Amino acid sequence: MADLQSQNYIRRSATTMTPPTTRSNVEEVAKLIDVSRCIGCKACQSACMEWNDLRPEMEEFQGAYENPHDLNPGVWTLMRFAEYENDHGDLEWLIRKDGCMHCEDPGCLKACPAPGAIVQYANGIVDFISDACIGCGYCIKGCPFNIPRVSEKDHKSYKCTLCSDRVAVGLEPACVKTCPTGAIMFGTKADMKDWAEERIEELKERGFENAGLYDPAEVGGTHVMYVLHHRDKPSLYSGLPDKPHISAVIGLWKHVLKPVALAGIAFAALGAFVHGIVSGPMEVEEEDEAEARKEMERRAKS
Amino acid sequence: MQLTRRGFIKLTGAGLAASSIGALGFGIAGSAQAAAVRQFKLSAATETRNTCTYCSVACGILIYSQGDRAKNVKQAVIHIEGDPDHPVNRGTLCPKGAGLLDIVHAPGRLTKPKYRPAGGTEWKEVSWDFALDRIARLMKEDRDANFIAKNKDGATVNRWTSTGMLAASASSSETSYLTWKWARSLGMVAFDNQARV
């Protein structure tokens, strides 16, 4: 396939090439999810499936409105519902659309060992290029938000594309267009931040004194941002990370583990390991994390 | 540095599969097949304005169908999204409206008239003529047998109570008007729609 977009990407996984820089006047885009306007109707999920031709498996009801129950290769966005009783004893039903945050500094891309399998366009969209994906699952480990999912069928990793096909022709993403209450907005990142400010001011007037914008600096900001009524406690919203960070293990990967792994090419039993990663849980053990951090610090000093 | 055994295996294993491709020389060459967004699928599809079939917010929708209406094309609906010009929905659709494509192409869509005789244990496919002839005959028989021209006081009442009808609240007003004319000209009184339920 011809690379028609080649001049529009700014980052590319597992590549040391310098991205083309001529097209410097591309506006960064962003999706703003205002959870205070969200009614949890799942129109975004529906439109996402319809536009992207996804029809994941129908699951069972498991005692929650979340359906399906988690992101998966066919579920690129998911409404998550949390019943929260606040300090006054009043119930708040905190509903959050979960999906790729399109980080400015994408952990998935950093972690990805497959050249060109993850790219970031100049408009900020982080996209997975299935052709180049090897299904290793590193993107999941690299992601501070636990978003990508590897398909057991084709061993490719999938997530929200921010409808890069629509955005490329000047349209808004499908979820944005369909959102009945305007809880999902789309525009330049600058405009979205301005709009968020207005919304936050209004929420404060309505008594949500901790209302604020979730555009976490830990990942360089995101191209999917949230307006939260409780910016002080993001984790109330079905575990949105209070302080998202890219695992230090990922930083370590390129420096330490890659040579180790390459050395390991002699092992014939590779497939088993790969399988273990693809289908196994992706959490980083705490001790690994700590060790990796120490190692990185040591190297930084030396 | 110490990694737990499980962590180490997973990390190196995955890294291996991936890196080996790069290290074996595809790293740079791979750029030839790098980032290219999916083709936009509606570029030349036919766009038809319609109204969502579900609730009576009556959202404007755009139905996209494959083909340009040329004679040799069997139009098939490939995508439906909101009409941005519509003053009420302004392009938005709810989870039902956004999934309209799947009701148009539902596996449960009916394609042939079917008939089940009295005491029958399964459906039989029949022709339209068979179905309409038979229904018209059954209706006439019932009407002729049970039509009430006058009540017990001798007043003209011209009603038919033994066959009833429920009319479709997702059909057009034009359909419903034609239905009214037909049903009432027969004297039908047990006549209702979804307004109550």
Add this chain to the structure above:
Amino acid sequence: MTNSWQDIKNADLVIVMGGNAAEAHPCGFKWVIEAKIENKAKLIVVDPRFTRTASVADYYAPIRPGTDIAFLSGVMRYLLENDKIQHEYVRSFTNAGLIVKEGFAFEDGLFSGYNEEKHTYDKSSWDYELDEQGFAKIDETWKHPRCVINLLKKHLDRYTPEMVSRICGTPQDKFLKVCEMIASTSSPERSMTSLFALGWTQHSVGAQNVRSMAMVQLLLGNIGVAGGGMNALRGHSNIQGLTDVGLLSSAMPGYMTMPKDSEPTFDKYMETRQFKPLRPGQMSYWQNYRKFFVSFQKAIYGNAATAENSWAYDWLPKLDVPDYDILRAFEMMDKGQMNGYICQGFNPMQAFPDRGKIRRSLAKLKYLVVVDPLDTETANFWQDFGPQNPSDPASIQTEVFQLPCTCFAEEDGSLVSSARWLQWHWKAADAPGEAKTDIFIIAGLYQRMKAMYAKEGGAFPDPLLNLTWQYADPDEPHPSEMAKEMNGRALADLKDANGNVILKAGQQLDGFAQLKDDGTTMSGCWIFSGSWTEKGNQMARRDATDPREAGIAPNWAWAWPANRRILYNRASADPSGKPWAPHKPVIKWNGASWVGFDTPDYGPTVKPEDSMGPFIMNQEGVGKLFARGGMAEGPFPEHYEPFESPVDNVLHPKVKSNPAARVFPSDREHFGKGEDFPYVGTTYRLTEHFHYWTKHAKINSILQPEEFVEIGEVLAKEKKIEQGGWVRVWSKRGQVICKAYVTKRIKPMMVDGKPTHVIGCPIHWGFTGVARKGYGANTLTPFVGDANTNTPEFKAFLLNIEPTSRPPAIDLAHGPRKAGRSA
């Protein structure tokens, strides 16, 4: 809806009670969010459950299902007690000052005139005292003890905050907070809109639920104004249209009514439909009834309807009962009094109460015709689908036809939105397989029956043989032909007062003002007159321009009547013609005529000083706080318990439930009692699904795959029900085995000192479709209807619940069971 969807953004306060707008009408609900953001509006939700609408509300108050009248009566009492009514509006635009005749009374739960045997009222005492000219007497000072406002105060006196809380289970502080917020809109500049749906109508007191809020709105001066009104959010895409065109047992197109046995002649029929003004100088627009009626008969019977045969009056069937509604039809079927039934896009096996009775009744038919784009439970009622539909096909003697029809994407035509907009749509693709339009099917049956009657004769064939059918293709008329017929045309040259021809014979009418009662005009639905004029199809207009962003968009499609977007909009201005809220005027008097973005709902040049009331369809010209004989169970709303209720009626224990409600004697035996069924059940839709259709759509089935009930944590703990675990839920009529969703969003309410638990039953699953197989919530619901509309009481009934284990796989598997496999 009195107002439009976009007009909701003009509200200062939105109350969602008796509905769940965010879930059932998400795209219309956007205008609530818009009001919050652009207008700093507040949103109140009063509901038994903390719904997705409540999740974005500024204030939520719980209420026990079936007690809305007590709540709203308490609100009215609060408004009157605290003098939070819009005085000038109430004085000028309501019947507050009219004097009710002696003999009207209310005692121990019954109004004057009750007949215990027939469960109906003689309503003759529910009327005004008239003067010599036949006008209602008035006391402008409101001092007369029998003027409406004083009778109302007396009637409401019992609904103290304590009493409201005792009946409704709403904590007093929450009730009072809601009252306070509502009261803030009594100022002339502020408005509240009421958004409701089946949460109010599906009760044995449904119509009075709605009426209670309409009275609140009149007291606050919120009817006819921007951002106000009574907004019934209707369910199906053309349910408004089918109601407008009169596809109801007792209805005719344009809200005319079918004749009764007691009206054997046209003159007798017209006697009760003259609608003479009850106050001097009032328009009482229904005085034109005769023009609408004659023009309608000309539309359907053409030259066969003449002055000599009273416009073929005899050809209309006469009703011997108020309604052959759905409940009566199935009662008749069950008794063997009905032989044939046609379900056009309708699935009563899922939609009607007491599914067991529905299934049993269908099996007694000689023939059943189901016309639908989709496979339905009704078409397959005779098949054995296991516990969700146990059946012995060989024993069922019903002939069943299943006719495939087109869906929206495959046909042209117009639909009427909840906001009364007639919008045209266009065909995008051919139907699958051999599916045909409904029009083809109706025309096919008509042509066949006509031919049979012409050839063989039979019972009274005249109406059928003379029905107008002047369509280019009589076997499948084009929708545009019916649309033009509904609009109507001149049958002779129409002249103005000076003798100038304004329309030539054969030309389309400009509007219903041109209708005549002498047979020189025809119109199939007078309220649609103006929708397809000589200027073309007005329903297809697509100019979305909305001056001052008022929420009117007058040139988008076409709204009945007369392209009016806000009903009763004369009431948006004070008696002198100045808008109550100058920042959001709808119409105003400019010294010579009424002007505004919207079409005035009034005589365009009637001067304010002529004191013609704004409610021009009413004989009084004003809004009615006292309904006269308009309601079956009383001129004021009164709290009656649901037919299945866990508590007594604390106001009048002897009259527990609606004394005029529709109950068939055999169904009374199937009502459960609180001691056996201690929990209150209520049914509803989820936002992911549309009734019983979207279980056929993969996307929606993925979003909500399986039948479940919602229960609170306290009840779950008491009953040892686990999150997501299997439960058996049962009523006196049947049982459902499904999953449980244990939630903080349903809490026990203290009702008359006792904790009351609610079990929520979403309605969407059945035994056809791609979603998981379910029993359908209507397996549980009681067969009882509202006193005025016969709407079934789906929103409040009694249940019991217990945990159970996962059913065997065969009970969950899709498809009919083969004989011998079903054990």
